[in-house]
Amino acid sequence: MTEATSELYCIGCGAKLQTENDQEAGFLPAARLAKADAGEAELYCQRCFRLRHYNEIQPVGLTxxxxxxxxxxxxxxxxxxxxxxxxxxxxxxxxxxxxxxxxxxxxxxxxxxxxxxxxxxxxxxxxxxxxxxxxxxxxxxxxxxxxxxxxxxxxxxxxxxxxxxxxxxxxxxxxxxxxxxxxxxxxxxxxxxxxxxxxxxxxxxxxxxxxxxxxxxxxxxxxxxxxxxxRNQMAHYLDAKDLRLVSPTHVIRPKTYQLNPGQTLFLAGLARFDFIQGHRGGFTAYVDNQLLIHRTKLENADDFYDRQKGDMLQPPRPDSDVELPDLARFEFTTKQDSDLVFAGLGWINVPAGETVAGYAPAGVDVVLRKAMI
The missing domain is CATH 3.40.50.300 (P-loop containing nucleotide triphosphate hydrolases)
Incomplete structure (x- = not known):
């Protein structure tokens, strides 16, 4: 049982401070706690200190x-x-x-x-x-x-x-x-x-x-x-280097692609968009400006992904410490102007009357909604 330090909580994450187990929430070295003034109110646990100063994340045992x-x-x-x-x-x-x-x-x-x-x-x-x-x-x-x-x-x-x-x-x-x-x-x-x-x-x-x-x-x-x-958010399948791709900090610049039926867009190696049936038209992607999008033919898409995942299609990175599940497929036919959403990654605007498919790592939501824009 972890011994908790009475009445002291980390001001950064809210965890009760304790000095016994460095793998649990709220750990603070005893020497650091001993040096703290009796009236000091703003104490940070070791996890918050590392996160704030070194951008290091330490897993804790919360479910x-x-x-x-x-x-x-x-x-x-x-x-x-x-x-x-x-x-x-x-x-x-x-x-x-x-x-x-x-x-x-x-x-x-x-x-x-x-x-x-x-x-x-x-x-x-x-x-x-x-x-x-x-x-x-x-x-x-x-x-x-x-x-x-x-x-x-x-x-x-x-x-x-x-x-x-x-x-x-x-x-x-x-x-x-x-x-x-x-x-x-x-x-x-x-x-x-x-x-x-x-x-x-x-x-x-x-x-x-x-x-x-x-x-x-x-x-x-x-x-x-x-x-x-x-767990259905893309952030859980990215390592620290790529989390910026699901948390844009600058104004998104939409990218419009004129597609024929039978064409595919890869959103790096994280998601895939197939235009299966319909009329040639514009499909606009709303994703982080740094996320690379590649266009190819639908008939070649599976082979292209197998060959280029982790290479041309990054992320995922070859040295990533997070394993990306296989992509799962979802097919839709739009009845109105819609957004095909990849949870946490962005969306692609789809005109009415088109049949499309979206792929994302198994567990990540792919949904169709009324168009935002």
């Missing part, structure tokens, strides 16, 4: 069920729930059964990372699309906001909306991993108190390990909860 148990406590609280979603990865950001976690608490839906979408997409239209998609997924938020944690005006608008809705209650921030939830709370802290980068953030799934409570002036608190880990 998906551990994260879900923490979220189950939300329904027992009287609070405003702020559901942060990655607008670039809407489908991968959905929390199944969020209403069960929230109980009777109101939910404010926040579409984060709006700054990476093409500027031609106006926010009122995107906000309407986001609300429609949320309703289709069974969510009934009291309001919807689009924003970027990098934009001070957006953060100020979110704070105003939170104050309007919380009525003196606690505010719980919830979301799937990599939605920018902790980054957003850091932006709020920076804007309201001048504190910089208090909570540990990274592209690694599962950075926050326990609830982190930050006190408000009226005695209520802002609580950052651990991100729910969705």
């Amino acid at each position: 998906d069920d551990d994260f879900l148990r923490l979220l189950n406590l939300i329904g027992e609280a009287d609070a405003l729930i702020v559901n942060v979603m990655d607008i670039f990865d809407f489908n991968g950001s959905l929390i199944p059964g969020l209403h069960r976690f929230a109980g009777d608490n109101p939910v404010l839906l926040v579409g984060n990372k709006a700054d990476v979408l093409p500027k031609s997409l106006k926010r009122p239209r995107l906000r309407s699309w986001l609300t429609q998609q949320a309703h289709a997924a069974g969510l009934r938020p009291v309001d919807t906001i689009l924003m970027s944690a990098k934009n001070k005006a957006d953060v100020a608008e979110l704070l105003t909306k939170i104050e309007e809705l919380r009525n003196g209650r606690d505010v719980y921030f919830v979301g799937v991993t990599n939605t920018g939830k902790s980054t957003l709370i850091n932006a709020i802290l920076k804007q309201t108190s001048g504190i910089d980068d208090l909570i540990t953030t990274s592209r690694f799934p599962g950075t926050t390990l326990d609830r982190i409570r930050l006190e408000l002036d009226d005695g209520a608190g802002i609580i950052d909860t651990p991100g729910i880990i969705h």
Whole structure:
């Protein structure tokens, strides 16, 4: 049994600090703890220290069920729930059964990372699309906001909306991993108190390990909860060098390809798009600007992938420490302008009336949705 240090928690990830087991959450060397002043409030565990200073991730023994148990406590609280979603990865950001976690608490839906979408997409239209998609997924938020944690005006608008809705209650921030939830709370802290980068953030799934409570002036608190880990996201099949490809930080430049039936697009070695039947037309890909796309004939696609995976088609890299599962195939025929989505990687816009197939590593979602743009 790991001995926990009484009443001390890592301010970066929320884990209870302990000095006995360096393979478990919250480990801090005893010598470091002994040197800490008795009143020191901002202690970081060894895992957060390495992540913040060296970008090294250390696995810990928490399971998906551990994260879900923490979220189950939300329904027992009287609070405003702020559901942060990655607008670039809407489908991968959905929390199944969020209403069960929230109980009777109101939910404010926040579409984060709006700054990476093409500027031609106006926010009122995107906000309407986001609300429609949320309703289709069974969510009934009291309001919807689009924003970027990098934009001070957006953060100020979110704070105003939170104050309007919380009525003196606690505010719980919830979301799937990599939605920018902790980054957003850091932006709020920076804007309201001048504190910089208090909570540990990274592209690694599962950075926050326990609830982190930050006190408000009226005695209520802002609580950052651990991100729910969705195994259907592409991030779980990439090594540290390639995680940037599923977390764009710059405005996406759409790439349009004029395709005939019988042509294939490879999104590096991570996903594949086949145009099976229909009319020659434009198919637009919305992915990170650094992700290389290769076009080939459908009849040659299997052989091309076998020969070029890890070479011309990178990632995956030959030296990657993460094994990429075989690609699984999903076929669709569109009835309206649609997006073929590869969870966490991006999407390809498909005109109405076309038959296409999408491939992604087994376990990663490939879905068809109403076109965002």
